[in-house]
Amino acid sequence: MRIDVLTIFPDYLAPVREALLGKAIERGRISVGVHDLRDWTHDVHRSVDDSPYGGGPGMVMKPDVWGEALDSVAAEAAETPRLVVPTPAGVPFDQRTARRWAREERLIFACGRYEGIDQRVIDDAARRMPVEEVSIGDYVLVGGEVAALTMIEAVARLLPGVLGNPASAEQDSFSDGLLEGPSYTRPETWRGLSVPDVLRSGDHAAVRRWRREQGLERTLRRRPELLDTLPPEELDEHDRAL
Numbered sequence: 001m002r003i004d005v006l007t008i009f010p011d012y013l014a015p016v017r018e019a020l021l022g023k024a025i026e027r028g029r030i031s032v033g034v035h036d037l038r039d040w041t042h043d044v045h046r047s048v049d050d051s052p053y054g055g056g057p058g059m060v061m062k063p064d065v066w067g068e069a070l071d072s073v074a075a076e077a078a079e080t081p082r083l084v085v086p087t088p089a090g091v092p093f094d095q096r097t098a099r100r101w102a103r104e105e106r107l108i109f110a111c112g113r114y115e116g117i118d119q120r121v122i123d124d125a126a127r128r129m130p131v132e133e134v135s136i137g138d139y140v141l142v143g144g145e146v147a148a149l150t151m152i153e154a155v156a157r158l159l160p161g162v163l164g165n166p167a168s169a170e171q172d173s174f175s176d177g178l179l180e181g182p183s184y185t186r187p188e189t190w191r192g193l194s195v196p197d198v199l200r201s202g203d204h205a206a207v208r209r210w211r212r213e214q215g216l217e218r219t220l221r222r223r224p225e226l227l228d229t230l231p232p233e234e235l236d237e238h239d240r241a242l
């Protein structure tokens with residue numbers, strides 16, 4: 001998969017080259033291009049924003065600069081990219097979306113700053129490629145870079161050869177629609193707290209049952225709404241009895 005990021009703060013994306021994702025890039029599992037939007041300005045001040053039509057606080061990012069930048073980055077490879085625009089006004093990002101995007105050949109993340117990007121940039125891009133305006137939560141950041149980094153990590157970890165142990169991607173929270181239960185490791189007792197006996201019993205069926213019950217109880221307590229969207233076959237009568 002090729003991922004491109006357009007931003008006026010390219011250094012904000014430096015963490016993508018660290019640790020696990022950095023290894024995946026070195027191994028060629030993904031390639032990540034980070035581009036400075038100002039490279040597509042033509043004025044001496046390299047300006048990327050202007051005052052909003054209709055008045056109001058803050059500035060809006062200029063369509064002409066974004067249009068040229070997106071045309072140029074999209075043309076860098078043959079495949080039609082999917083354009084992702086992080087915004088507080090977007091559709092909520094979730095694990096389903098991460099799994100869907102993990103099947104894409106190319107993603108481009110357009111990181112806005114200020115009050116956001118002139119809407120015509122998105123409308124024009126949608127004539128040539130799929131575009132998704134996506135939110136990672138109901139809060140406002142100062143720009144889209146942190147959101148892009150978050151979504152890049154959520155997608156990249158699902159790609160073959162990125163995670164050391166692919167099984168953990170299958171078993172992590174949300175993979176079966178439930179939250180993950182608690183985890184434990186040595187020592188067996190720590191500050192007077194002991195590991196649940198079942199996990200040391202060697203009874204793998206019992207461990208599986210216990211972990212599912214823990215996930216269900218945690219989901220019921222912390223995110224009951226997730227149970228509404230669970231496919232009916234996901235919950236057997238034992239689960240429902242909890």
Ligand SMILES: NCc1ccc(-c2ccccc2)nc1
Pocket residue numbers: 086087088111112113114115116134135136137138139140141142143144147
């Ligand atoms: N859903 C989180 C999120 C995503 C993007 C932004 C943002 C803020 C300012 C300018 C451009 C994007 N804020 C919050």
